[in-house]
Amino acid sequence: MIQLIFFLSIGALLFASLFFLARRNPRPEGSSGALIEARQALVALQAGLLPVELVQRIFANEDWEFVRSEAPAKVRELFMEERKKVALLWVEQVRTQIRSLRRFHSGSARSYARLNPRLEMELALSFAWLMSACRLLQVVVYIGGPYAAPRLVGAMANAASRACKISEQSLAFLNAAQLGLLSSGSTGQAAS
Amino acid sequence: MWQWVIEGGGIVVELALLLRGLRTRLFRRYYFFYTYIGSVILGSAVLMTILLKMPGLYSKSYWPVQLITLVTGYGILLEILNQVLAPYPGAERFARLSGLAAFAAIFCFALIAPFLMPRWSPGSVIEFERDLRSVQALFIFGLLALIFYYAIPIGRNMKGMVFGYGLYILTSLVSLAVRSYAGPSFLRVWSVAQPLSLDVSLMIWLIALWSYCPNPVPDPTIHLEEDYEALVTRTKSVIGHIRTYLGKAARA
Numbered sequence: 001m002i003q004l005i006f007f008l009s010i011g012a013l014l015f016a017s018l019f020f021l022a023r024r025n026p027r028p029e030g031s032s033g034a035l036i037e038a039r040q041a042l043v044a045l046q047a048g049l050l051p052v053e054l055v056q057r058i059f060a061n062e063d064w065e066f067v068r069s070e071a072p073a074k075v076r077e078l079f080m081e082e083r084k085k086v087a088l089l090w091v092e093q094v095r096t097q098i099r100s101l102r103r104f105h106s107g108s109a110r111s112y113a114r115l116n117p118r119l120e121m122e123l124a125l126s127f128a129w130l131m132s133a134c135r136l137l138q139v140v141v142y143i144g145g146p147y148a149a150p151r152l153v154g155a156m157a158n159a160a161s162r163a164c165k166i167s168e169q170s171l172a173f174l175n176a177a178q179l180g181l182l183s184s185g186s187t188g189q190a191a192s
Numbered sequence: 193m194w195q196w197v198i199e200g201g202g203i204v205v206e207l208a209l210l211l212r213g214l215r216t217r218l219f220r221r222y223y224f225f226y227t228y229i230g231s232v233i234l235g236s237a238v239l240m241t242i243l244l245k246m247p248g249l250y251s252k253s254y255w256p257v258q259l260i261t262l263v264t265g266y267g268i269l270l271e272i273l274n275q276v277l278a279p280y281p282g283a284e285r286f287a288r289l290s291g292l293a294a295f296a297a298i299f300c301f302a303l304i305a306p307f308l309m310p311r312w313s314p315g316s317v318i319e320f321e322r323d324l325r326s327v328q329a330l331f332i333f334g335l336l337a338l339i340f341y342y343a344i345p346i347g348r349n350m351k352g353m354v355f356g357y358g359l360y361i362l363t364s365l366v367s368l369a370v371r372s373y374a375g376p377s378f379l380r381v382w383s384v385a386q387p388l389s390l391d392v393s394l395m396i397w398l399i400a401l402w403s404y405c406p407n408p409v410p411d412p413t414i415h416l417e418e419d420y421e422a423l424v425t426r427t428k429s430v431i432g433h434i435r436t437y438l439g440k441a442a443r444a
Contacts, residue, residue, distance in 0.1 A: 007326055007369035011362055014329045017336040018358045021351065024340070103343060110283040110342040117286045123428065124341060 058083070058090055061147055080145060087146035088138060095134040102127045198387045199240060205394040206233045209401065218349075218401055222275070224267030225353060229397075231264040232390075255317045262324055268357045269331055276339065276350050279409055283342045290334050322368035329365050332358050345408040352400015356393035363389030 057063075067079045105127075109120065140148050210229055213219040219226040235257040242253050273291060277284035332354065339346065346354070363385060371382045 001373070004369055004373040007322060007365060010326050010329050010333075011366045011369070013333050014358060014362045014365070017333050017340075018355060018362065020340065021336055021355060021358075106342045110280040110344065117289055119428075120282075120286060 058086055059146055064147060083146045084141065087141045091134060091138045091141060095131065095138075098130065098134065102131075194384060195387070198384065198391060199236065199243070202387060202391045202394060203233065203236050203240065205391060205398055206236060209394060209398050212398065212402060216401075216403055218404060221404065222271055222349070222353070222401070224271040224274075228261070228264045228267045232261050235261050255321075258321065262321065262328075265328065265357070268353060269328070269335070272335060272350060272354055276344060276346050276407060279407075280342065280344060283338055283344060287335060287338055290338075291331065318368055318372050322365065322372055325361055325365040325368060328361050329358075332361060347407040348400055348405040350407055352396055356396035356400065359396065360389050360393040 064079070064083070067076055071079070105123070206229060210219075210226065210233060213222075213226050213229070239250065239253060239257055243250050269291070273284065273287055277287055336354070336358075338344070367378075367382045367385045367389075371378045
């Protein structure tokens with residue numbers, strides 16, 4: 001019976017991968033479009049999602065304290081619902097942008113003939129771990145509300161900021177002039 | 193009757209696939225794949241002849257023929273490696289190392305198997321084929337994982353080739369595993385499921401390989417002005433910092 005389960009599990013893995021292959025919509029990783037996207041992800045994280053003021057505002061406990069003391073129950077409920085939605089959206093956006101940076105790495109690494117499989121496995125697992133941590137935060141916020149894990153939020157924002165700084169070095173070669181060239185190139189491609 | 197329809201239908205589609213390959217000259221591009229198709233046609237013709245002339249020998253002849261096509265089937269995996277990953281040296285190196293490990297495992301297993309199973313019974317042959325199919329299944333799974341992770345685009349020809357062969361391996365693996373567990377009572381279902389899944393795969397290949405559809409090539413104008421080690425070091429550094437922060441937060 002254990003043998004049967006073992007072989008059926010291998011079958012299930014293959015089935016899942018074939019299912020994703022059938023549904024797959026390939027993206028132009030490693031192309032000029034992907035580089036622009038990675039750059040945009042970096043800008044979105046640094047300028048739009050990770051500024052301390054924004055994070056503190058979304059997860060500000062003082063807002064909740066004020067509403068709880070001043071507003072009726074229905075308003076409190078509505079406030080909590082809305083704030084939870086905003087918090088979840090923020091985590092999702094951060095996760096999406098980090099995924100975009102991961103795509104940039106894989107899109108670049110695949111072309112190196114000296115690629116080290118062991119290192120790539122390590123990186124893939126690390127990225128998977130990081131994405132899971134973001135997902136965990138989403139679950140915590142979904143179940144416990146936006147004020148359930150303030151430290152985790154702060155840490156995640158700090159970590160993502162740090163990631164951006166280092167990723168910025170990776171994308172440093174893509175200066176403004178090259179970015180302009182690539183953007184016009186990709187626009188041309190899209191139009192044709 | 194059903195067995196006749198399935199086997200006969202399979203041969204018709206195999207011939208159509210081969211003729212189409214000759215007409216479109218795809219056999220020159222996908223040499224290993226068409227070698228596999230040729231071996232399947234030959235195997236099917238031999239089995240059909242035996243079924244017609246000497247039906248008693250059919251079950252004894254089935255396994256050797258099946259094992260030959262199983263070995264030539266690795267040519268499809270080689271074809272996919274060559275065609276899909278050639279423009280991506282990094283991903284190709286990764287896949288080749290995994291592939292070599294899989295092939296080494298298969299051949300070691302094939303060398304050891306006669307000592308482990310000195311008397312070949314139908315049951316042991318089924319288990320042997322099941323084990324080889326599971327290695328193929330893991331290989332395809334690994335290959336697809338690489339394709340997904342590195343977001344490698346694949347054309348219609350290759351997609352159909354992988355999907356068709358993957359589907360056939362999946363059906364074979366599951367039916368062989370259940371056959372091995374359930375015993376001869378599953379024989380009737382299995383004797384239909386196995387050739388039927390090949391027919392389905394052949395239909396997928398016929399549609400996917402109707403005309404030449406090359407794989408999208410990566411943009412050659414973009415080159416990073418840094419080496420691989422630098423890229424990995426930076427990415428590892430990013431992840432290391434994020435992990436440290438999140439670890440601290442989790443413990444807090």
